[in-house]
Amino acid sequence: MEIQSYITSLDSLDGELATLNLGPTHPATHGIFQNVLKMNGERIVSAEPTIGYIHRAFEKLAEHRPYNQITPITDRLNYCSSPINNIGWHMTVEKLAGIEVPKRAQYMRVIIMELARIADHLICNSVIGVDTGALTGFTYMFQERERIYEMYEEVCGTRLTTNIGRIGGMERDFTPAFHHKLRDFLKTFPNRFEEFNSMLERNRIFMDRTIGAGPISAERALSYGFTGPNLRACGVDYDVRVMEPYSSYEDFDFIIPVGVQGDTYDRFMVRQEEVRQSLRIVQQAYENLPEGPYHADVPDYYLPDKPDVYTKMEALIYHFKVVMGEVPIPQGEVYHAVEGANGELGFYLISDGGRQPYRLHFRRPCFIYYQAYPEMIRGSMLSDAILTMSSLNVIAGELDA
Amino acid sequence: MNPEHILARIEERNPGVLESHHIAYDGMLTLITPRQRAWELLKFLRDDEVLNFHFLTTLCGIHYPDDQGRELCVMYQLHNWPKKVRLRVKTFLPIEEPHIATVTDLWATANWMERETYDFFGVVFDGHPNLKRILNVEDLEVFPLRKEYRLEDGTRTDKDDRFFGRTGNEGRRFD
Numbered sequence: 001m002e003i004q005s006y007i008t009s010l011d012s013l014d015g016e017l018a019t020l021n022l023g024p025t026h027p028a029t030h031g032i033f034q035n036v037l038k039m040n041g042e043r044i045v046s047a048e049p050t051i052g053y054i055h056r057a058f059e060k061l062a063e064h065r066p067y068n069q070i071t072p073i074t075d076r077l078n079y080c081s082s083p084i085n086n087i088g089w090h091m092t093v094e095k096l097a098g099i100e101v102p103k104r105a106q107y108m109r110v111i112i113m114e115l116a117r118i119a120d121h122l123i124c125n126s127v128i129g130v131d132t133g134a135l136t137g138f139t140y141m142f143q144e145r146e147r148i149y150e151m152y153e154e155v156c157g158t159r160l161t162t163n164i165g166r167i168g169g170m171e172r173d174f175t176p177a178f179h180h181k182l183r184d185f186l187k188t189f190p191n192r193f194e195e196f197n198s199m200l201e202r203n204r205i206f207m208d209r210t211i212g213a214g215p216i217s218a219e220r221a222l223s224y225g226f227t228g229p230n231l232r233a234c235g236v237d238y239d240v241r242v243m244e245p246y247s248s249y250e251d252f253d254f255i256i257p258v259g260v261q262g263d264t265y266d267r268f269m270v271r272q273e274e275v276r277q278s279l280r281i282v283q284q285a286y287e288n289l290p291e292g293p294y295h296a297d298v299p300d301y302y303l304p305d306k307p308d309v310y311t312k313m314e315a316l317i318y319h320f321k322v323v324m325g326e327v328p329i330p331q332g333e334v335y336h337a338v339e340g341a342n343g344e345l346g347f348y349l350i351s352d353g354g355r356q357p358y359r360l361h362f363r364r365p366c367f368i369y370y371q372a373y374p375e376m377i378r379g380s381m382l383s384d385a386i387l388t389m390s391s392l393n394v395i396a397g398e399l400d401a
Numbered sequence: 402m403n404p405e406h407i408l409a410r411i412e413e414r415n416p417g418v419l420e421s422h423h424i425a426y427d428g429m430l431t432l433i434t435p436r437q438r439a440w441e442l443l444k445f446l447r448d449d450e451v452l453n454f455h456f457l458t459t460l461c462g463i464h465y466p467d468d469q470g471r472e473l474c475v476m477y478q479l480h481n482w483p484k485k486v487r488l489r490v491k492t493f494l495p496i497e498e499p500h501i502a503t504v505t506d507l508w509a510t511a512n513w514m515e516r517e518t519y520d521f522f523g524v525v526f527d528g529h530p531n532l533k534r535i536l537n538v539e540d541l542e543v544f545p546l547r548k549e550y551r552l553e554d555g556t557r558t559d560k561d562d563r564f565f566g567r568t569g570n571e572g573r574r575f576d
Contacts, residue, residue, distance in 0.1 A: 060550075095427060346458065368459075
């Protein structure tokens with residue numbers, strides 16, 4: 001209340017307010033975001049975000065690409081956790097085409113997606129540390145992220161824009177090197193992560209900076225369409241993995257951490273706990289990894305083995321058809337959602353039976369919750385606004401599509 | 402809560418608000434409503450204590466250039482979290498006069514979603530507090546996700562997309 005009346009009194013003194021351009025390129029915003037702030041000293045009176053600086057017309061591009069060529073587009077949404085986007089897209093097409101993926105492939109996907117969630121949360125939380133002045137944790141956590149990227153490399157050959165998996169399953173089975181790296185990671189990561197945690201969790205300076213910074217109530221968060229860790233920090237336990245389990249998430253035992261106040265500290269704490277829970281899921285999925293094929297038997301969608309393409313007529317024909325996008329696809333509308341690192345990542349796909357989607361709409365959690373930012377920072381200090389933005393984990397690629 | 406219950410409840414409280422309804426390919430109930438009553442239906446779905454579709458998951462435009470008088474479609478997707486039911490509401494608008502009432506007064510999240518739909522399809526949301534382009538540059542003169550706009554420069558001759566089936570979505574089937 002006090003802040004509200006303070007702002008109202010300021011608005012009447014409009015002539016004395018300073019206008020400050022935060023961005024478009026500013027080292028503290030970790031991406032290209034512009035905010036035109038009206039400042040009274042160091043207090044923010046109002047903010048007007050401008051977005052779209054890296055808009056690449058993904059929805060238009062998707063209308064001109066065969067289904068398998070859309071996967072690399074999804075890489076570039078939330079590029080801190082590309083595998084979740086890739087696999088979410090594969091599952092959308094599988095839902096449309098009616099493909100049942102073998103259990104082993106589902107567990108493999110769970111392992112990859114949870115590693116991606118860990119990598120994403122590590123970046124977000126260590127950057128919150130950086131923005132409060134603690135660079136050290138960040139440098140250590142980036143080494144852990146590097147190990148996750150090395151595991152991606154074993155599964156798909158790339159690191160950042162992964163294009164991981166295929167429609168119908170995974171592109172290849174886990175390699176011996178992957179098994180080795182994952183076992184090593186499961187053994188050594190928890191301790192290193194707890195070291196990082198102990199640097200910040202009860203750190204007086206960190207707590208003073210983050211508690212009460214950029215809060216939002218559960219009611220406002222729901223109205224603003226929040227999902228994911230940012231919503232759970234307000235105390236609402238919505239998680240797509242539990243609400244509508246996909247890829248066998250119902251087989252695993254994990255909890256959904258929630259916060260209370262919905263401020264920067266709660267968002268940090270929710271992500272910290274989610275890293276531990278993701279690790280539990282990875283452990284369970286890896287220990288119970290079923291035997292069997294790593295992809296469904298769907299020659300219409302899944303590329304044949306390369307040696308077969310060179311020696312067998314049938315394989316050559318299917319290879320050609322898949323690469324050229326000449327695959328049978330039903331007509332219909334499909335919505336599929338996965339729990340992305342930042343919330344409900346949805347794919348709304350309309351197929352008219354043609355080789356490319358008639359319409360593909362991405363429900364991008366960043367785009368949806370970033371509009372609450374001006375409301376969350378009104379009346380706060382500029383330095384808190386920076387922290388609030390990093391704790392929301394706004395990823396420019398996902399924001400601008 | 403199955404589709405029959407939802408339809409019966411809407412018919413009981415808001416008779417005549419639905420133009421038609423169907424179950425989509427993915428099993429989701431889809432309600433079609435005239436644009437004059439879309440706001441009323443969405444408000445009812447949100448506030449009704451039985452239906453309780455409290456969460457606006459997403460909102461987007463779709464362009465059907467061949468459907469005369471109903472070229473533009475606005476799709477709202479709602480979600481009832483406690484009952485785990487999703488639902489779509491669609492409304493169709495003529496392209497010459499693409500006006501519809503805003504739902505920003507029902508959900509704060511509709512603000513940017515509607516701006517995005519305006520930006521790409523030119524749907525005008527009457528009553529929107531700040532309806533301007535959001536992802537494209539402000540002086541763009543077209544609504545780029547409409548089907549008549551090609552992805553690449555149409556005058557190029559070095560790429561002949563006819564051989565690769567990229568001339569449009571003609572609805573070819575392969576079976």
